[in-house]
Amino acid sequence: MLSEHLQRRVVRFRISGLMSRASPERILNILSRPQALCRANATRASDLRMLTQINMGRFQWAVGGHVRQRALRHIVGPSSPSWIFGHMLQLILPRQYGDHEFRWQKKFGSVYRIKGCFGQDRLMVADPLALQFLLNSPMFERGGVGDMMLHLAFPEKSVIAVKGMFSFRWWPYHHLKLSVDLGDEHRRIRAALNVGFSAATVRTYRPVFERAAETISEQLENYPAASINICPLLSVATLQAISEAVLRYSLQDLGDGFVDNNIQIVRLSATQSPTQILVDALSVRLPLWLLRGAMYLPTPAFKIIRKGKYLAHQIGRRIVRERLDTALQGIEMNDDLFSRLVDPNISDGMSEDEVASQVGFLLLAGQETTANTIAYGLLELARHPDFQEKLRAEIHSTQGASASGGSAPYDSMPLLNAFIKAGHGIETIRLYPAGPFSERVAVQNTTIPLSEAITTSTGERISHIPILKGQLVMLGIASYQRLESSWGTDAHEFNPSRWLDGTAYRGEAVGPYANLLSFLGGPRTCLGWRFAILEMQVILCHLVAKYSFAEVEGEVIRPCFLNNLLPIVSSGEKALPLRITRI
Numbered sequence: 001m002l003s004e005h006l007q008r009r010v011v012r013f014r015i016s017g018l019m020s021r022a023s024p025e026r027i028l029n030i031l032s033r034p035q036a037l038c039r040a041n042a043t044r045a046s047d048l049r050m051l052t053q054i055n056m057g058r059f060q061w062a063v064g065g066h067v068r069q070r071a072l073r074h075i076v077g078p079s080s081p082s083w084i085f086g087h088m089l090q091l092i093l094p095r096q097y098g099d100h101e102f103r104w105q106k107k108f109g110s111v112y113r114i115k116g117c118f119g120q121d122r123l124m125v126a127d128p129l130a131l132q133f134l135l136n137s138p139m140f141e142r143g144g145v146g147d148m149m150l151h152l153a154f155p156e157k158s159v160i161a162v163k164g165m166f167s168f169r170w171w172p173y174h175h176l177k178l179s180v181d182l183g184d185e186h187r188r189i190r191a192a193l194n195v196g197f198s199a200a201t202v203r204t205y206r207p208v209f210e211r212a213a214e215t216i217s218e219q220l221e222n223y224p225a226a227s228i229n230i231c232p233l234l235s236v237a238t239l240q241a242i243s244e245a246v247l248r249y250s251l252q253d254l255g256d257g258f259v260d261n262n263i264q265i266v267r268l269s270a271t272q273s274p275t276q277i278l279v280d281a282l283s284v285r286l287p288l289w290l291l292r293g294a295m296y297l298p299t300p301a302f303k304i305i306r307k308g309k310y311l312a313h314q315i316g317r318r319i320v321r322e323r324l325d326t327a328l329q330g331i332e333m334n335d336d337l338f339s340r341l342v343d344p345n346i347s348d349g350m351s352e353d354e355v356a357s358q359v360g361f362l363l364l365a366g367q368e369t370t371a372n373t374i375a376y377g378l379l380e381l382a383r384h385p386d387f388q389e390k391l392r393a394e395i396h397s398t399q400g401a402s403a404s405g406g407s408a409p410y411d412s413m414p415l416l417n418a419f420i421k422a423g424h425g426i427e428t429i430r431l432y433p434a435g436p437f438s439e440r441v442a443v444q445n446t447t448i449p450l451s452e453a454i455t456t457s458t459g460e461r462i463s464h465i466p467i468l469k470g471q472l473v474m475l476g477i478a479s480y481q482r483l484e485s486s487w488g489t490d491a492h493e494f495n496p497s498r499w500l501d502g503t504a505y506r507g508e509a510v511g512p513y514a515n516l517l518s519f520l521g522g523p524r525t526c527l528g529w530r531f532a533i534l535e536m537q538v539i540l541c542h543l544v545a546k547y548s549f550a551e552v553e554g555e556v557i558r559p560c561f562l563n564n565l566l567p568i569v570s571s572g573e574k575a576l577p578l579r580i581t582r583i
């Protein structure tokens with residue numbers, strides 16, 4: 001009779017032997033049904049009992065890394081140029097975002113395998129059905145470097161960092177940990193914040209957006225120049241908009257300290273380098289508590305992030321105190337978001353600390369993403385002067401009609417709305433998603449369904465990809481939005497009329513808006529997407545009516561991924577210089 005210890009070793013040995021010969025589908029089958037293993041290996045009933053007793057984590061530990069590497073083995077993809085960097089330099093640091101990625105997509109299709117740093121296998125996905133599944137299935141959680149950054153930069157209780165139902169932290173020894181259900185904190189906080197971002201509430205922010213647009217034109221009038229970098233003007237205007245709309249605070253109320261630090265954070269986040277890619281790849285393997293501790297190291301970058309967090313929390317606490325004082329004095333409360341959040345009946349019992357924790361992310365989320373998207377909109381208008389003229393003529397004629405009729409411009413401008421909402425603006429969002437990819441990690445063994453079957457390297461056609469727990473999957477947002485099978489052969493072109501002539505993609509409903517994933521999808525969909533769309537409409541309409549925009553000769557603008565998709569000039573700086581002329 002073998003000792004229990006020896007029996008376990010025998011079983012592990014058999015499992016390892018079987019795994020090394022099994023196809024990914026078979027491995028998945030075995031992992032989910034240990035009986036299949038026993039039948040296949042003619043293992044004795046006692047082995048079966050023991051096998052089911054073996055903790056799944058330890059079971060995977062015996063063969064885990066090996067299996068994970070092999071699960072995607074038959075998925076085709078580009079060959080890796082380096083073990084250290086894998087494809088990460090080509091993905092993150094090409095001359096222009098997508099130089100390699102869009103080529104891979106053309107060659108290998110909407111699902112393929114690439115390598116991360118240190119030989120890590122990654123699945124790149126742009127298939128609409130697969131994306132829909134990845135975003136909505138509880139089998140996947142946000143993971144990777146992006147997730148780590150969000151956890152370090154924002155308080156634990158902020159909506160972006162708080163855990164959902166399937167709490168999971170990816171690190172190499174994840175299979176030794178169990179997923180812990182913390183209750184759906186995320187859904188509770190998100191539902192409370194949603195009152196500030198519903199369609200009806202967002203419509204009330206329009207005067208705020210108009211003031212923000214005025215701020216930009218005041219700057220343009222006061223500092224006329226042959227070429228103007230529009231980015232800083234847009235950044236300030238969008239910060240002003242989110243602050244006034246959601247906090248009811250002007251930029252002065254936020255304080256110079258916060259605004260200056262915010263400029264530094266924006267600058268700091270607009271950097272990327274091979275060293276940083278390696279540091280990120282190593283850091284993401286460390287436990288979060290260690291990384292949180294490391295944030296207290298006295299480096300200039302960590303100091304700026306710590307200060308930003310501290311100042312945002314102070315502003316949050318001040319706002320909570322002010323709203324509570326108003327309530328205590330019996331003065332009628334405003335119906336702004338934070339007045340509602342301090343009301344426990346509306347906020348589902350959010351604590352004061354939780355309410356205060358939301359300020360930092362809301363200010364940042366509402367600022368740069370929108371500012372950069374407007375910048376790309378202006379860039380495309382400068383590149384397409386005929387289209388710009390047509391759009392301006394539309395705006396002028398509708399504004400003229402509304403001035404004489406005295407009705408509110410937006411409600412009475414169906415054509416203009418069609419142009420900006422369903423035409424130009426949305427085409428910009430399609431081509432320039434602020435986050436061109438996002439990372440997900442499987443929390444369980446599962447399969448990803450595909451809308452179109454793919455051919456593996458062994459010639460097999462598969463319509464489901466088996467995925468093992470811990471596998472990193474990349475949501476190819478930019479790739480999906482340029483998928484020729486969905487958007488047509490001109491998918492890489494700026495063509496707003498696709499939204500007007502009905503040729504825009506109408507397949508799987510993947511995002512919250514127009515089948516686009518720029519605002520992501522599923523339970524973590526951007527909360528401010530309606531806010532961003534209306535703000536862009538108002539600001540673009542205001543600017544195009546008053547000014548003409550042209551490219552600066554000799555200056556090439558490249559969209560590059562520096563934690564966000566940013567417009568980059570030849571010096572490598574974030575900037576969008578334009579020739580801006582008063583009409």
Ligand code: HEM
Nearest residue numbers: 159160365366369370373434518519520524526527528532
């Ligand atoms: C063009 C502009 C914008 C784009 C492209 C954008 C995109 C995104 C994306 C991709 C996410 C998901 C992040 C993740 O989980 O990894 C997100 C989340 C979020 N965004 Fe936006 N965003 C924009 C504007 C805004 C604005 C104006 C606001 C607020 C006023 C906002 C508030 C939020 C919030 C609160 C979340 C967190 C949602 C959650 O985790 O449940 N966003 N956004």
